Amino acid sequence: MKKSEQLEVCSLILLGRSAPVSATYVLEEAARLADLHPEMLRYYCRLGLCGEARAQPGAEPVFDDDALFELRRFEDYRRHHGVDRKTLRLISGLKREVERLRAEVRFLRGP
Numbered sequence: 001m002k003k004s005e006q007l008e009v010c011s012l013i014l015l016g017r018s019a020p021v022s023a024t025y026v027l028e029e030a031a032r033l034a035d036l037h038p039e040m041l042r043y044y045c046r047l048g049l050c051g052e053a054r055a056q057p058g059a060e061p062v063f064d065d066d067a068l069f070e071l072r073r074f075e076d077y078r079r080h081h082g083v084d085r086k087t088l089r090l091i092s093g094l095k096r097e098v099e100r101l102r103a104e105v106r107f108l109r110g111p
Contacts (some may be wrong), residue, residue, distance in 0.1 A: 022064045030063035034071040041071070047085065047091045049074060 028043075030039040038045075043052055045061050050071070069090075077083040077091070 022066075025063045025068070027061055027063070030068060030071070032063075034068050034069065034075065036075060043085075044071070044074065044088075047089050049088055051096075 023035060027041055028038050031041040034041070036044075044103075046057075050061065050063070050067055074088050074092070077088060078085070084089070
């Protein structure tokens with residue numbers, strides 16, 4: 001290396017990132033994002049389609065991105081496949097049961 005050449009020193013600073021924070025939405029905003037009327041979303045909550053915690057009377061439900069995904073899926077089933085609301089409730093219950101069983105299997109298999 002010649003003396004006339006200068007070395008350029010670069011440093012790289014790594015910054016830690018915290019886990020991404022999931023957005024939450026109130027009922028009216030969730031209804032708008034899921035392309036639902038707010039009363040339909042309240043009805044879905046009463047049916048228990050959005051989880052047991054949101055089915056409690058008097059509680060103001062809060063939705064996250066996963067809940068919005070499920071709401072859009074339910075609406076797709078209802079609008080495009082002709083699935084009625086009672087069948088949606090059955091599908092929702094079966095989906096929760098499958099998730100519960102998967103968690104149990106993961107637990108039983110251990111680390």
